[in-house]
Amino acid sequence: MIGNLVRSRRVGFTLIELLVVIAIIAVLIGLLLPAVQAAREATRRMSCSNNMRQIGLAAQNYHSLYKMFPRQALPNRGHTWAVAIMPFLERVDLFSSYDFSVDWNNSRNHDTIDKKVSTYTCPSTPISGLLDRAGGGVMTATTDYVPHGVVTSTIMNAGFVKRRKKPFGLINRSVTRMRDVFDGLSNTMLLTEDAGRPQFYVNGRLGPSTNDNGCGNLNVANGRAKGGGWADPQNFIPLHGFSDDGLSCSGPWAINKTNNNEAYSFHPGGLQINLADGSTHFISEQIDIEVYASLITKAELEVISAF
Template structure:
């Protein structure tokens, strides 16, 4: 009997008490709390690297286009047929079959191009931005086109609103014909970029459309977003005036240069900054504290600014 009693006591001792279980659960919860931010940082680092690689691929496509045609492609075709810069690059990156099928003789939202522009292209989409975004395309006159396009998260500048510069410099920076690296309806020879290819912005993150984002917060609707259903699809007019914003991101004009408001300007979903592509094909991560003179100087191709944005 004594042996049997000792055996049962030994069996009972092998289990955990309630207090021991609670301690184990608390330790596991603590480990999860400690490891989760680190895991999230690793995932974001991978997404940021993929976003950087997207811009590198775009940069190579621009250089390949320039090598074939002797100039950079048009920023956008504002005359019929209407296109953004994205379709011009398809044949110069790993999208040649799509480029061959795409008809540059028709509007990007034309019925023949509709099945193509609905295809999400990872090279035009930053993985840090919300995924699976389709945009119902409404033209600049507010007319429904009947087309739907997959979103793109990269824009090229039309000009920059350097409101704090002297009047003559501000006017030159606001000149959409002569300010930026690309031109509307025309090809741009690299020789015209006299500030230097490594000092001139070609493409920047401009993410999140058709939703409206301000300082990392999605707005209740996109009624305050300029041409929310026209800009945004990768085949559309993905170009804009670049502006600075108030510190809260609500009002154009102010000290905020990066990740302020995806209405106009550089906007990304990376903590602390955004990726940009320069005309020499290099990609850089610019901080949310980017100086506004450097921000504006990057946009101008011939402003003679001295830049040290790194």
């Protein structure tokens, strides 16, 4: 009888033991989650780098065919660099449907410019592929990669970088050939990241609904950072330099303070650029703004040893 009672007892965990096990599992998850997130970001960053590498190669192929780099936007019609290189990104479909005989935002182009181009979006961007309301209320799909048009007189006058006689970047409204890049292809930026538009971000989080940064840069209204469309002729960015909070300029910070018309990414610690020689580099957000300005300009005879 006693033996039967012993055999009939249920074997299990006490409440305290269960709580201990749950606590251990929670600790393990807490330890593993950052590692998993870091691994995912490493994969996203690699994919982002591959996008920029493809774009850089497309720009090289464009130059081989037309003996010039793509321009920021063509005069009068406003057709952008991003449209120009599409045949070299295997997007002949969009290139063929785009009408170059009319303005970029003409109704004939509406059904083309609202199409997402995966090569133009960085996987690290929280919400990618959004439509941006551009000139005349036209909706255009966005790009996270943009050319640096110029080092502004604003930041030079503020004394954060030295004065430059030729402050213009590689991709601007004028024609640029390889022979015009006096700084050297390996010292001159082709594109940088300005991710997340049209949503307005500062320091890794959504910014306020309005922002007048005080230096003639594009002002934010309704939480929208302008110029994000790949077909929008305003998708190039200048270098103003920003304050630490990302809300005013000029300042000592070149990247990752705001995506309002400045270089910005969602990669921890920095962002990616590609150079005119076709290479892609990850640069620290602590980069000296003078060095960053030197990477932008193409004809100041500046040789950069490290960045």
